[in-house]
Amino acid sequence: MSKLKLALQKSGRLSEKSLKLLEECGIKISNGTRKLKAVSSNFPLEILFLRDDDIPQYVEQGVADIGILGLNEVLEQQKQIETIQKLGFAQCRLSLAIPKEEGYSGIQYFENKKIATSYPEILSNYFQEKNINAQIEKIGGSVEIAPGIGLSDAIFDIISTGSTLLTNGLKEVEIVVESEAVLVSNNDLSDDKQEILKKLLFRINAVKAASESKYILLNAPNENVEKIINILPGMKSPTILPLAESGWSSIHSVIKEDQFWEVIEKLKNEGAQGILVLEIEKMIL
Numbered sequence: 001m002s003k004l005k006l007a008l009q010k011s012g013r014l015s016e017k018s019l020k021l022l023e024e025c026g027i028k029i030s031n032g033t034r035k036l037k038a039v040s041s042n043f044p045l046e047i048l049f050l051r052d053d054d055i056p057q058y059v060e061q062g063v064a065d066i067g068i069l070g071l072n073e074v075l076e077q078q079k080q081i082e083t084i085q086k087l088g089f090a091q092c093r094l095s096l097a098i099p100k101e102e103g104y105s106g107i108q109y110f111e112n113k114k115i116a117t118s119y120p121e122i123l124s125n126y127f128q129e130k131n132i133n134a135q136i137e138k139i140g141g142s143v144e145i146a147p148g149i150g151l152s153d154a155i156f157d158i159i160s161t162g163s164t165l166l167t168n169g170l171k172e173v174e175i176v177v178e179s180e181a182v183l184v185s186n187n188d189l190s191d192d193k194q195e196i197l198k199k200l201l202f203r204i205n206a207v208k209a210a211s212e213s214k215y216i217l218l219n220a221p222n223e224n225v226e227k228i229i230n231i232l233p234g235m236k237s238p239t240i241l242p243l244a245e246s247g248w249s250s251i252h253s254v255i256k257e258d259q260f261w262e263v264i265e266k267l268k269n270e271g272a273q274g275i276l277v278l279e280i281e282k283m284i285l
């Protein structure tokens with residue numbers, strides 16, 4: 001039976017979380033992660049550990065069938081591969097940043113300026129779109145240091161917390177790309193490999209949905225149940241069970257992580273008590 005070949009970053013920002021995702025999908029990797037190749041003992045998957053920059057090329061050529069890497073790298077390399085799923089980790093953005101003491105009134109600032117970046121393709125496309133003529137200086141890393149040493153006027157690089165910018169006396173002025181880890185695939189997978197990919201995606205989606213949601217239980221006086229149900233979005237509709245104490249009900253539902261605090265606030269205002277919030281391990285929609 002054929003195996004699906006998955007390329008992961010060998011070591012770096014994506015490695016640990018990529019392996020954790022596989023683990024949460026119930027996929028065991030038998031011979032450790034130190035080697036450059038590993039196989040799963042309970043899923044038809046073979047794993048190749050590579051530099052993340054090499055993944056698009058290997059997936060395009062079919063050396064690997066699928067891969068996990070940052071959307072930023074996928075967009076920069078423009079290979080003939082398909083981006084099939086956002087994975088919800090390694091969130092960052094590709095932004096333009098300038099020395100913090102400089103005034104900034106808009107994208108025209110960059111006209112005739114020199115910008116250091118490891119993402120020249122994305123940046124030159126962006127400037128072309130905005131009709132800006134600028135000089136792009138490609139460098140491999142430590143981009144934030146470039147203005148400070150007189151190599152460039154500005155930078156275009158990855159920002160997450162902004163602390164690297166701060167340390168180097170820079171400020172973010174334009175967000176160009178919002179990025180996160182994605183799953184990419186070769187364009188011509190065989191039918192049996194597509195079947196395996198479908199099974200893998202089913203598991204990934206269950207893990208992802210669960211991590212984006214919480215299970216909520218609360219008690220409420222019966223006369224407020226109607227109002228509370230309207231606040232809870234839920235998967236279908238909430239479960240309502242009578243409490244031993246008459247006139248009270250227990251309500252169970254699922255809420256989205258990003259609506260969480262707002263929903264809790266409203267529930268309390270409608271008389272909800274004993275609110276419990278639980279992690280969900282897997283969620284099959």
Ligand SMILES: Nc1ncnc2c1ncn2[C@@H]1O[C@H](COP(=O)(O)OP(=O)(O)OP(=O)(O)O)[C@@H](O)[C@H]1O
Nearest residue numbers: 009012013014051052053070072090091092158160
């Ligand atoms: N500060 C950050 N916060 C969140 N995600 C980040 C951050 N920095 C980078 N990333 C994401 O993680 C990916 C890998 O980053 P990393 O720094 O490990 O890459 P690398 O140095 O190119 O590694 P490699 O040695 O494999 O080529 C980036 O392409 C980006 O998508």
Ligand SMILES: O=P(O)(O)OC[C@H]1O[C@H](OP(=O)(O)OP(=O)(O)O)[C@H](O)[C@@H]1O
Nearest residue numbers: 013141142158159160161162163164165
């Ligand atoms: O906004 P921040 O949270 O400070 O993150 C941004 C920094 O993170 C990445 O570098 P990383 O720390 O991975 O080191 P690297 O330059 O060796 O890749 C990126 O290249 C930025 O320099």
Ligand SMILES: [Mg+2]
Nearest residue numbers: 051052053054
């Ligand atoms: Mg790299």
